[in-house]
Amino acid sequence: MPSNKELSAALDIEGTVPIHSVQLDAMVVLKIVKHCRESIPATVTGQLMGLDVNGVLEVTHSFPMPKNNQDSEDDGSNYQVQMMRCLREVNVDDNSVGWYQSTNMGNFMNQSLIEHQFEFQQALSKSVLIIHDVARSSMGNINLRALRLTPAFMKLYKEKKFTTEALTKAKLTFSNIFEELPITIRNTALLTALLYELETADESVEVSTSHLTTYKSTASAPASKSVLAPSFDVLDLSLDPYVAKNLENLMDTIDDHHQEQGNYAYWQRSVERENKKKAAYLLNRKTENARRAQSGQAPLANEDVDAMFKVPAEPSRLDHLLISGQIDNYCKQINEFAGPTLGKLFAVGELQK
Amino acid sequence: MMDNSSTLHLALPAVHTAASATAPPSLAQPRAFSTSVNPLVFFSILDHYLRRNAGQDRVIGTLLGVRSEDGSEVEIKGCYPVPHLETEDQVEVDMEYHRTMFELHKQVNPKEVIVGWYATGAALNSYSALIHDFYQKEVSSFPAVHLTMDTALTNERLGVKTYISAPVGITSKADNCMFIPIPCDVKYFKAERAGLELLANAKSTESGSTTLLSDMDNLEQSVIEVQKMLERVSEYVDSVLAGTVPANNTVGRYLMDTVSVVPKVDAAEFEKMFNSHLQDLLMVIYLANMTRTQLAVAKRLEKLM
Numbered sequence: 001m002p003s004n005k006e007l008s009a010a011l012d013i014e015g016t017v018p019i020h021s022v023q024l025d026a027m028v029v030l031k032i033v034k035h036c037r038e039s040i041p042a043t044v045t046g047q048l049m050g051l052d053v054n055g056v057l058e059v060t061h062s063f064p065m066p067k068n069n070q071d072s073e074d075d076g077s078n079y080q081v082q083m084m085r086c087l088r089e090v091n092v093d094d095n096s097v098g099w100y101q102s103t104n105m106g107n108f109m110n111q112s113l114i115e116h117q118f119e120f121q122q123a124l125s126k127s128v129l130i131i132h133d134v135a136r137s138s139m140g141n142i143n144l145r146a147l148r149l150t151p152a153f154m155k156l157y158k159e160k161k162f163t164t165e166a167l168t169k170a171k172l173t174f175s176n177i178f179e180e181l182p183i184t185i186r187n188t189a190l191l192t193a194l195l196y197e198l199e200t201a202d203e204s205v206e207v208s209t210s211h212l213t214t215y216k217s218t219a220s221a222p223a224s225k226s227v228l229a230p231s232f233d234v235l236d237l238s239l240d241p242y243v244a245k246n247l248e249n250l251m252d253t254i255d256d257h258h259q260e261q262g263n264y265a266y267w268q269r270s271v272e273r274e275n276k277k278k279a280a281y282l283l284n285r286k287t288e289n290a291r292r293a294q295s296g297q298a299p300l301a302n303e304d305v306d307a308m309f310k311v312p313a314e315p316s317r318l319d320h321l322l323i324s325g326q327i328d329n330y331c332k333q334i335n336e337f338a339g340p341t342l343g344k345l346f347a348v349g350e351l352q353k
Numbered sequence: 354m355m356d357n358s359s360t361l362h363l364a365l366p367a368v369h370t371a372a373s374a375t376a377p378p379s380l381a382q383p384r385a386f387s388t389s390v391n392p393l394v395f396f397s398i399l400d401h402y403l404r405r406n407a408g409q410d411r412v413i414g415t416l417l418g419v420r421s422e423d424g425s426e427v428e429i430k431g432c433y434p435v436p437h438l439e440t441e442d443q444v445e446v447d448m449e450y451h452r453t454m455f456e457l458h459k460q461v462n463p464k465e466v467i468v469g470w471y472a473t474g475a476a477l478n479s480y481s482a483l484i485h486d487f488y489q490k491e492v493s494s495f496p497a498v499h500l501t502m503d504t505a506l507t508n509e510r511l512g513v514k515t516y517i518s519a520p521v522g523i524t525s526k527a528d529n530c531m532f533i534p535i536p537c538d539v540k541y542f543k544a545e546r547a548g549l550e551l552l553a554n555a556k557s558t559e560s561g562s563t564t565l566l567s568d569m570d571n572l573e574q575s576v577i578e579v580q581k582m583l584e585r586v587s588e589y590v591d592s593v594l595a596g597t598v599p600a601n602n603t604v605g606r607y608l609m610d611t612v613s614v615v616p617k618v619d620a621a622e623f624e625k626m627f628n629s630h631l632q633d634l635l636m637v638i639y640l641a642n643m644t645r646t647q648l649a650v651a652k653r654l655e656k657l658m
Contacts, residue, residue, distance in 0.1 A: 027393070027396040027397060027399075027400050030392065030393045030396055031393060031397075034391065034393055034430075035461075038462070061400075063461075064461045064462075065461070066460040066461045067461075079457060079460060082457055083457055086453060086454050086457070089436050089447075089450060090401065090404060090434040090435075090436055091404040091405070091406065092404060167655065171656065173652045173655065173656070174648070175652070188399065188400075188403060243634070243637055247637065250641075250644070254644075324648055324651070324652075327644060327648060328648055330641075331641040331642070331644050331645040331648075332645070334637060334638065334641040335638065335641060335642070338634055338637070338638045339569050340571075340572040341634060342631075343569075343572055344572070345627065345630060345631060345634070348627075349623075349627055351615065
């Protein structure tokens, strides 16, 4: 029986131990994949529940959220409250630890996501966002990422000031908006038994239907009858659709980026203009005053210069950050995709010889 | 000598099909009734079983899914647990909870309907019949499916069995029914397959945990698998040629078919295709890397400002 001190250290009530990795239950992985898969191409979200123990965030359950975001926010939270209440009755950990979102081709960096995650992290310091990329997962490998907003970013977001000086002071660039946490997946003992069973082919197969249930794999290769027979989706050579779509998204984002730059340049120019006007006015005033002093008239009062020439405020650089982050993400995706693809290509080359 | 065997006449529930409208109405054609299950359901059931209250021997819950148009194929896609209480003389099922959860689930997946219920533990007793009757009322015109999962691991197997019930006996009381087993498949999406493989990796480790694989690692694993398969096959072929293993014609023919699937492309053609493909890919990689470098430079410049 762990002592009270150990237990409280494990439960970390004060919330001082930072999370350094995320542990997902096997069921959660499957649930997320199934939910995201069923709702292509719409992006969907859901809640994660679990507990954080000793710096590891254990996620033990998840449920999907209904997609009607056009209705008031209350619908979503009502559903959530009811769901959590029901789950509590069957002894599921009803401690919310984060949320997940599906994405297509990695385009998830937008304002609404950041806002949502920010609110979440404000409310619960130990929360995480899991991103599941549906398009990449169809190529034979599940793609899950666990992200949190960095504390520097959270501070800046709270103040909502994204001027250039603020950014440089906080040393915030697009690469440290999110921090990524490593994910491990855990199976319980019974689950392990289930997996073993799914793998072994049923010996007494092909008996009449009224006596035994048989396990058959849907990819009915006559040689392998087990559910977990190796699938070779990953060895598929169709590269073009993925790369083409990725490039399209990349170009769109670069267009956005260009627009942002344009906005920024416009702002800079307008500031220049205002400053010039201000300087000209001041000069005018000075000469005017000098002339008046010469002719013995009272100098004109120095009006409030600043009120007359309002310098426009610097536009928020948050979009710029997000867009740069997104571009970076796309490029990284292309790289990560290209690695195995080159391997596959050369393997096929060898096969031909 | 008279036959002492007795037969039991079971009325399979009549399935109303559009096709059988042409058949004479007196012949209720019972079609082959089968189910397919998403592995997620198994996982959820096991999870529920692990979280049961102390003293509960078995747990039950509702199965959700879709059925095919004629009602003979049921696909079980999801489930949720329902609290219930089983004592010596009575059984209680929280119907309110069941309804609430179903409403909640419908908001997310409007297409899924109740198709039956599950229970852990292989025993089928009169309580099962009562509960099944209750669920039959929920499912209305189609037979409800009952899925059991043997968590006690008798025979060292997690036996999963699916049943539908048929009335038997003289009086039609609720618990006079017989559970007829029906075949059950496991069905899943391709992406889920990848997830299952990942989980299967974990089963060989001590703590039952594994990390996510990068794409490269995944590819490596698959290639190693293919290599192993090829080795096994070539060993077999060698041993057949050496005469140590009797030749099996079907296997031989199958192997020949498989090997001939590799497309025979003219070498020069292949070179051209290979090179152009390679070039495309390399160009894209180059552009992507350049974009990244550009961004990195911009980042540094911003810092300087």
